[in-house]
Amino acid sequence: MDHSDRETSVGGKGEEQETRERILAAASQLMAQKGYKGATTRKISELAGVNEVTIFRHFKNKDAILEELLKGIMNVRQQLEDSLHGDFSELKDMLLRYARAYYEMLVERKEIMMICMIEADNHPEVMKLISSLPMTAVEVLCNKLQAFQDEGHLPRKDACVAALMFVSTCFYAFMAKYRANLELEFTEDQLFEDASEVLINGIMGKMNSHR
Numbered sequence: 001m002d003h004s005d006r007e008t009s010v011g012g013k014g015e016e017q018e019t020r021e022r023i024l025a026a027a028s029q030l031m032a033q034k035g036y037k038g039a040t041t042r043k044i045s046e047l048a049g050v051n052e053v054t055i056f057r058h059f060k061n062k063d064a065i066l067e068e069l070l071k072g073i074m075n076v077r078q079q080l081e082d083s084l085h086g087d088f089s090e091l092k093d094m095l096l097r098y099a100r101a102y103y104e105m106l107v108e109r110k111e112i113m114m115i116c117m118i119e120a121d122n123h124p125e126v127m128k129l130i131s132s133l134p135m136t137a138v139e140v141l142c143n144k145l146q147a148f149q150d151e152g153h154l155p156r157k158d159a160c161v162a163a164l165m166f167v168s169t170c171f172y173a174f175m176a177k178y179r180a181n182l183e184l185e186f187t188e189d190q191l192f193e194d195a196s197e198v199l200i201n202g203i204m205g206k207m208n209s210h211r
Contacts, residue, residue: 019048019050020074022048022050023050028112031112032111036115041056044062070130074136080098091204096192106132108172113130116129137170141163141167154203159203170192
């Protein structure tokens with residue numbers, strides 16, 4: 001199947017970028033449907049509407065395609081920070097919004113994340129990229145909690161430890177449902193509520209004890 005007409009219609013950097021994005025979109029779709037091994041470069045080329053040679057002109061191999069996909073889907077810092085914008089009358093309101101935003105990001109990326117976890121033994125760099133998502137979530141929340149401390153709304157306790165525990169709870173719920181296929185005894189919203197209460201009680205304990 002010759003797709004050369006589609007590839008050379010305009011030429012230039014804009015066309016090259018558009019072709020690259022089509023390849024990535026096709027690879028993401030196929031990997032989600034058929035797994036990493038099932039998403040062959042031939043099938044990717046067919047779905048993207050390019051020939052196989054074009055794929056290798058843009059990417060060294062299929063591993064490079066996977067790494068590029070991960071770089072894109074793991075770039076979540078701005079989206080997480082945006083979820084914390086606004087005035088929050090209660091710390092719990094902020095935590096609930098953040099938990100839901102983070103969890104939704106995980107769900108949106110679940111197919112490619114599951115594939116990468118399966119392939120992690122063969123591609124250690126892939127697991128490193130996946131790990132960057134929860135660690136970015138921890139860092140963003142830690143920065144927000146520290147800002148609350150600087151403003152005098154929270155006592156000086158280790159905000160990063162609190163953020164790590166909170167984000168880990170959300171990640172556990174995601175993994176239990178989508179990786180282990182476990183039926184949890186509570187809803188996600190109940191979990192977010194309880195995790196928020198635990199964080200608040202822990203970080204506010206010292207302040208409340210002096211009232």
